[in-house]
Amino acid sequence: MPLETVDLDSLTEPQRLAATHLDGPMLVLAGPGSGKTRVITSRVAYLVREAGIAPWQVCAITFTNKAAAEMRRRVECFLTERQARAANLSTFHALCAKLLRQHGQRVGLTPNFSIYAMDEQQALAKQAIEQVKLPATSFQPSALLGRISSAKNELVDCHAFAAQASGFVEKNAAKVYVAYEKLLRANQAVDFDDLLVFAVRLLSEHQDIRGQVQDRWAYLLIDEYQDTNIAQFRLAELIAGPRGNLVVVGDPDQSIYRWRGADIRNILDFESHFPNARVVRLEQNFRSTQHILTAADRLIGHNTGRKPKKLFSDLGDGQQVRIVRYLDGSAEAQQVARWLMDLHVTHGVPYAQMAVFYRVNALSRELETAFRNAAIPYQIARGTAFFERKEIRDALAYLRMLVNPDDSLALERIVNLPPRGIGAQSLKAVEAWRIQHGLSLFQAMKQAEHITGLKARAIASLKAFTDQVDRWRHDLDAPPDDSLIGGQSEYRLRAFVERLIRQSGLEKFYKGKEQEPDEERALNLGELVSFTQQFEQELLRTMDEPPTLRARLEALMERVALVSDADGLESESGMVSLMTMHTAKGLEFDAVAVIAAEDGLLPHQRASQELEELEEERRLLFVAMTRARKWLQVSHTQLRMVFGNMQSAIPSRFLREIKGAGVREKRDDTPAEFQGGRGDVESVTGSAFAPGVEVNHPMFGRGRIIQASGGRLTVRFETFGIKTLMRDIAPLSRV
C-alpha cells in the first residue's frame, strides 16, 4: 500500500506550527473539533519522514486504548508498518506496565505481577479492613479506596499518608492504606494507580533507567493534557527530562476528571512551569455547525477563570439546537429513538453516526428498551462489562494465578470453583499454616498432608488440585506441539484457554445448570475463547517472531486488565451508540441526543456543592454538546424514576444558560405508547403472528408479515419497508 504524503499545506497556520514544532516545550490549546487528531498524526509523520527522527524516538501518550489505536491506524497511512510499530503510541497505563515488566525488579516487582482492577481492589480493601479490625459498618471499602486512590495520584505513599493523618477517620484510613499495600505486595500485584506510582518511582530513583528512557523517547507528546494528574505530570516531566521536548495537547474547557485526581492546573500553569514554552491555539472548529457551537459557547461562558477562547466554524448555521421536554423517562427514550429513526429515514444519516449521552449508566436501561422495541440497532459503550461478569472473572482468575503464583487472591477465588470439597474450613487451616511458615498460599496447599486440622478428603482434593495446576504451568512452558495439525499450533493460547475452561470443570459447572442465566454463562466462556483467538491473531500480526505460550498469556492478562469502556465501541457497526458523557470525550457524531438534563442528574447531586464541581459538570455538558456535527438535542422530563419511584424533575440550570439564538424549545407531552419490554406482549405471541397477518407497530406503523421463522418475523411496513423483528420482543399487535 503506498504511503500518503505528509500534506502540510492542507493544515491551517496554527495546526502547521504544532505539527512541525521540533525542540522545546509546546502547549497546544485545542478546542473541540479543531483537528487535534489530525495535528497529532501529521506531527508524528512529519517528525519521522521530514525531520529525520527515528520512529522509536517518538512517544505519544493518550488516555484510552481506543484513542491510541485510532492514532496508530492513522499513523500507519504515513509510515511503513515497521516504522509505525517502532513508534510508541500508547496509554499512560500501558506505557507504565511495559516499563515495569522490564525494570520492575528495581522497585521490588516481579516481572509477572498482576494488575488489579476495581473488583480485586475491592476484595483486597475488604481484607485490609478486616485485618485492621475496624468497625465494618462505619468504613466502606469503596470510600477508603477512593482516599487511597487520591493519595496515590498525588504520589503520597502509605507511610507519608499515615504520618500526616489526623483525626479518627484519617488515622483509620491510613491503617487500611498500609494494610492494603502490604496485601498488594504479598500478592505480587499492583492496582491501576500503582502503575503510575511505581513507574515514577522507577524513573526518579534509578538514574540509569531514566537516562535510557530520556534518550529513547526524545520526542514526547501527551494528548488530553487537561486530564493529567500529579503522578502523570511527574512522569511526563521525568521522560521529557532536561531536554524538555514535550508537546502537550489539551483544552481546559474539556477537563472532566477532577474527581479522579486530574489537576487542571497542569495545563493552566504549563507556561509558568516551562517558561520557554510556545503556545499555539487551535480555535477553528471543523466539526460542528455554528448554532451548535454558539450554544455550547454560551454554556461554557458561565465558567470562571477560563483561558479566553473563541470558537468559530465555517460550516454555516445549520439546524437549530433543540431543547425538548418530555413527560417521563420512557417517553423520552421512545421519542429520542423516534427522532433518530426519523433522521435516518428522512436525511439518510447512518445509525453509526448517532449517539445518545447520559450522566449515569443507570439511565441506559430505558433507552435500551426503546431501541429494542423500535428495532433500531444500538451498542452500549461498556467495554469492561464483559470482563466484569462472574464466569469471565472466574476463568481469568485461573489464568492469572497460573501466570503469577503469588496471586493468592486469584487462587482463593477459584480453588473451590467448581466445588471440589475444599471449603472455608479447610482453607482456614491452610491459611493458618501459610502464615505460620511464611509461605504463599499455593506453596502451603502443596504441603496439605502436613497441615493439622485437614480431613483426609480435603487433603486428597488439595493434592489433585495442585497437581492439576502444576500440569497447566508445565504446559505453559512446553515447546509447541508441531504434531498437531490444522493451525492448532498457531493459536496455542486459544487452545490452552479452551482446554483450561474444560479441564478446570468451569465449563461443566456452568453448563450443567439448566437455569437460563447459566446457559448464558457457558456461552460467555465460549466468547472468552473467541476473544482470546482474536487477541492472539492480533498479537502474532504485530510481533516479528511468534511469542511463547507463556508470553502470549501474559500479554492477554495485561490487555484484559487495561480494557476501558470506550474500547467496546465499533465505529463501522451501523449501530447507534449509547454512552455516558465521560465516555463520549474524543468522539464525534452527526446527531447527538443528551438526555436527562435535570437538576440532581446534571449537574449531579453529588457534584453540585462546590463551585469547582459545578463547573466540571458544566464542562461535561460542553463536551457532550460539542460532539455533534449537525444535529443536537438536549432533553429533560417532568417526571423521573429514581430508585424505583417516580419523582417530579426540575430542568437543569444549564438549560437556561444554553438558551438563545439558534436554540429552539419544544414540549412533547405525549405519554409513552408502549410500556416495558417483553412481559406485555406475551398474550399475543406465538402463532398469532404468521405470514400474511396484518400487524401494527408503534413506531413503524402498519405492515404485513411476510416471513416467520426461528422467533424472527420479517415484516413489510407500509412506510418503513422491510424489517426483521424479534417475535417475542417487538411490540407488535394484530390489526
Add this chain to the structure above:
DNA sequence: TGATGGACTCTTTTT
C-alpha cells in the same frame, strides 16, 4: 459443605 431465599443497601463519572 453447598445451595437457596430473603433482607438489605446503595449508585457518579473511569484508566
Add this chain to the structure above:
DNA sequence: GAGTCCATCA
C-alpha cells in the same frame, strides 16, 4: 430496581 450479603436448610 438490582446486586450483594448473610442466614437458614438439605
